[in-house]
Amino acid sequence: MSPVLARVMESTWNHATEVASQRPVLFFAVVLGTAWVIFKVLYNLILYPRFLSPLRSIPGPPVGHPIYGQIIPIIKGEAGIPQRAWVKEHGPVVRVVGPVGLERLIFMKPEANQKILMSDWIDYPRPKFMRDVLATVTGYGLLTVTGNDHKQMRKAMNPAFSIPNLMAQSDMYYGPIEGLVKILHKEIDSEKVPENGKELLMYEWLSKVTLDIICETAFGYRSDSLHNPHNELAEAYDKLTSLQTGTNLARFIAIVSIPGAVKFISSEWVYKHRSWLRKFSHTSALADLMESMHRIRKVSAQMLEEKMKDSAVPISDSETKRDIMSILVRARKADLDSKAGGYAMSDEAMMDQVLTFLGAGHETTASGLAWTLWLLAKDPESQRKLREEVTALFAETSQPDYRALKDLKWLECVVQESLRVMPPVPMTFRQAAKTDFIDGVLVPKGTFFYIPIRVINTWKEVWGDDAEEFKPSRWLNLPPNYNAIFSSLSFLAGPHACIGKTMAIVEMKAVLAALIYHFEFEPAYEGQVPQPTAAVTMKPKDNMPLRVRKVKRS
Numbered sequence: 001m002s003p004v005l006a007r008v009m010e011s012t013w014n015h016a017t018e019v020a021s022q023r024p025v026l027f028f029a030v031v032l033g034t035a036w037v038i039f040k041v042l043y044n045l046i047l048y049p050r051f052l053s054p055l056r057s058i059p060g061p062p063v064g065h066p067i068y069g070q071i072i073p074i075i076k077g078e079a080g081i082p083q084r085a086w087v088k089e090h091g092p093v094v095r096v097v098g099p100v101g102l103e104r105l106i107f108m109k110p111e112a113n114q115k116i117l118m119s120d121w122i123d124y125p126r127p128k129f130m131r132d133v134l135a136t137v138t139g140y141g142l143l144t145v146t147g148n149d150h151k152q153m154r155k156a157m158n159p160a161f162s163i164p165n166l167m168a169q170s171d172m173y174y175g176p177i178e179g180l181v182k183i184l185h186k187e188i189d190s191e192k193v194p195e196n197g198k199e200l201l202m203y204e205w206l207s208k209v210t211l212d213i214i215c216e217t218a219f220g221y222r223s224d225s226l227h228n229p230h231n232e233l234a235e236a237y238d239k240l241t242s243l244q245t246g247t248n249l250a251r252f253i254a255i256v257s258i259p260g261a262v263k264f265i266s267s268e269w270v271y272k273h274r275s276w277l278r279k280f281s282h283t284s285a286l287a288d289l290m291e292s293m294h295r296i297r298k299v300s301a302q303m304l305e306e307k308m309k310d311s312a313v314p315i316s317d318s319e320t321k322r323d324i325m326s327i328l329v330r331a332r333k334a335d336l337d338s339k340a341g342g343y344a345m346s347d348e349a350m351m352d353q354v355l356t357f358l359g360a361g362h363e364t365t366a367s368g369l370a371w372t373l374w375l376l377a378k379d380p381e382s383q384r385k386l387r388e389e390v391t392a393l394f395a396e397t398s399q400p401d402y403r404a405l406k407d408l409k410w411l412e413c414v415v416q417e418s419l420r421v422m423p424p425v426p427m428t429f430r431q432a433a434k435t436d437f438i439d440g441v442l443v444p445k446g447t448f449f450y451i452p453i454r455v456i457n458t459w460k461e462v463w464g465d466d467a468e469e470f471k472p473s474r475w476l477n478l479p480p481n482y483n484a485i486f487s488s489l490s491f492l493a494g495p496h497a498c499i500g501k502t503m504a505i506v507e508m509k510a511v512l513a514a515l516i517y518h519f520e521f522e523p524a525y526e527g528q529v530p531q532p533t534a535a536v537t538m539k540p541k542d543n544m545p546l547r548v549r550k551v552k553r554s
C-alpha cells in the first residue's frame with residue numbers, strides 16, 4: 001500500500017472513532033444510512049433482477065451489465081433489431097433487463113396488446129420518462145397527457161381529424177407538392193446530369209415538403225421551407241432531428257429522470273445560461289435542443305396568435321379556414337360561449353397542440369416517405385407498377401383528391417407495406433399501473449413494456465417466412481393469421497392510436513403519386529444499405545441519398 005493511502009486511511013479511521021465516541025447517535029445514523037444506500041443499490045442492480053424478480057424465469061437475453069443491462073445493443077443497434085432477435089430466440093413473451101436493473105417485457109400476441117393498448121389502456125399509460133422526453137418537444141398535449149385528461153382532450157380534437165375535414169383539405173397539399181416537383185426538375189436540369197440521374201438527399205427534401213404541408217393543413221400557415229433555406233422552423237427542426245441518436249436519447253432519459261429536471265431545463269434561466277452546457281460533451285446536445293425549442297415555440301406562438309384572431313368567424317361558415325387549428329379554435333370558442341359549460345382547452349393547452357402537431361406530424365411522415373422511396377428504389381418492378389397506376393390517374397387530374405388517391409390499389413399496397421417493414425415510429429413504451437395477468441404472466445405494478453412496433457409488424461408467425469421483405473402484393477392476399485388491428489401497429493391501436501393516421505396516409509399517397517409520376521428512383525451507389533436511427537422516430541441517418549432521374553414520356 002502506498003504511504004499516502006495508508007496515511008489517508010489512518011486519518012479517516014481516527015476521525016471515525018473520534019466521532020463514534022463523541023457523537024455515537026450521529027455516527028450510527030451515518031453508518032446505517034450508508035449501509036442502506038449500498039444495500040438499495042446492490043438490491044436494484046443485482047439482487048432483484050438476478051435472484052428475486054418474479055419475472056426472472058421469463059425467457060430473454062442475459063441480465064447483462066449491472067448498470068447498463070441490455071441498453072448498449074439497443075442504442076448502438078438499428079431500431080427494433082435487437083428486440084426482433086430476442087423474440088426470434090425466446091418466443092412471444094420476452095423479458096429484457098434495461099439500465100439500472102429495470103425490467104421491460106415484450107408481448108407479441110394480439111390478445112396481450114389488446115389488453116395493454118385497448119381494453120385496459122388507462123392502467124397501462126406511457127411511462128413518466130417518456131412523457132417527460134416528449135413534453136420537452138411537444139409540450140403537454142395529446143402525446144403526453146394521460147387518463148381522463150387525455151379522454152377529454154382527444155374528444156375535443158377528434159372532429160378536426162374527421163374524414164370529411166380531411167377530404168376538404170387534400171387540395172392544400174398541392175402547393176408544397178408542386179413546389180417540390182419543380183425544384184427537383186430544376187435540380188436535375190441545373191447541371192450536366194448523367195444519363196442515370198443525379199444523387200439527391202431525398203430525406204432533406206421530404207422533410208421540407210412535409211413541414212410545409214403540416215403548417216398549411218394544421219395551421220393555415222405558409223412556411224415555404226422548400227424555397228427558403230433559412231426558414232426558422234425548418235432550421236430548428238433540422239437541428240432537432242439531427243440530435244436524434246440512440247445515445248443522445250439515453251442521456252436525455254437519464255437527465256429527465258432526475259426529479260425536477262424537466263422544469264429546470266425548460267426554465268428561461270437555464271436557456272439564458274445555456275453556453276455553460278456547451279462546455280461539457282455530455283450536455284452540449286441539451287443546449288442545441290433548448291435553442292431549437294426556443295425558435296419553434298416562437299414561430300408556434302405567432303401561428304397561434306393568428307388563429308386566435310380568426311376565432312370570431314362563425315363555425316357554420318363553409319368559407320372559413322379548413323386547417324385543423326382553426327377548427328379547434330372555433331370549437332373552443334363555441335364551448336366557452338355555450339351555457340352547458342363543455343370542455344374548453346386553456347390557452348396553454350392550445351399552444352401545446354401546435355407543438356404536438358408539428359412534432360408528431362412532420363418528421364414521422366417525412367421518414368415514412370423516405371423509406372418508401374428507398375424500398376421502391378430497391379424494387380424496380382413495384383416502382384414501375386406504381387408509375388403505371390399513377391400515370392393513368394394523372395392523365396385525368398394533376399391534383400388527385402382524397403377519394404381518387406384512396407382508389408389506387410397498388411399505391412395502397414405500397415404505402416401499407418412500407419409502413420409495415422419500416423415504421424417511422426419503431427417502438428414505444430408503456431408501464432403497468434396495476435398488478436395483473438397478461439398472456440398468463442403475473443406482471444407486477446411498475447413493470448415497463450416495450451411495444452415493439454417494428455418487431456410485431458414483421459413477425460413470422462403472422463406474416464410468414466418472408467415477413468421482413470418488402471412485398472406490396474401481400475396486401476392483396478392477407479395471411480390467415482392477420483389481425484386488422486394488431487398485426488401492423490405502425491400507428492398503434494386503442495385510445496392513444498395516432499390521431500393523424502388518415503391524414504398521414506393521404507399525405508404520403510399524394511406526395512408519392514406525384515414523385516413517382518415525374519421521377520425514377522434508384523439507390524445512390526452499389527452496396528448502399530439503409531441507415532435507420534435508433535431513436536424516437538426512425539429517420540435515415542444519411543438523409544437518404546437516392547439517384548433521381550426524370551421519367552421519359554413519348
Ligand code: HEM
Nearest residue numbers: 142360361364365368424425428491492496498499500504
Ligand atoms: C407516417 C406518419 C405517422 C406515424 C407513423 C405516426 C405514428 C404514431 C404512433 C405510433 C403513435 C402512438 C405513440 C404512443 O402512444 O406511444 C402516434 C400518436 C400520435 N400521433 Fe402520429 N404518426 C404519424 C403522423 C401523424 C400526423 C400527421 C399527426 C398530426 C397532425 C400525428 C399526431 C399524433 C398525435 C397527436 C398522437 C398522440 C395520440 C394520442 O395519444 O391520443 N401523427 N403516432
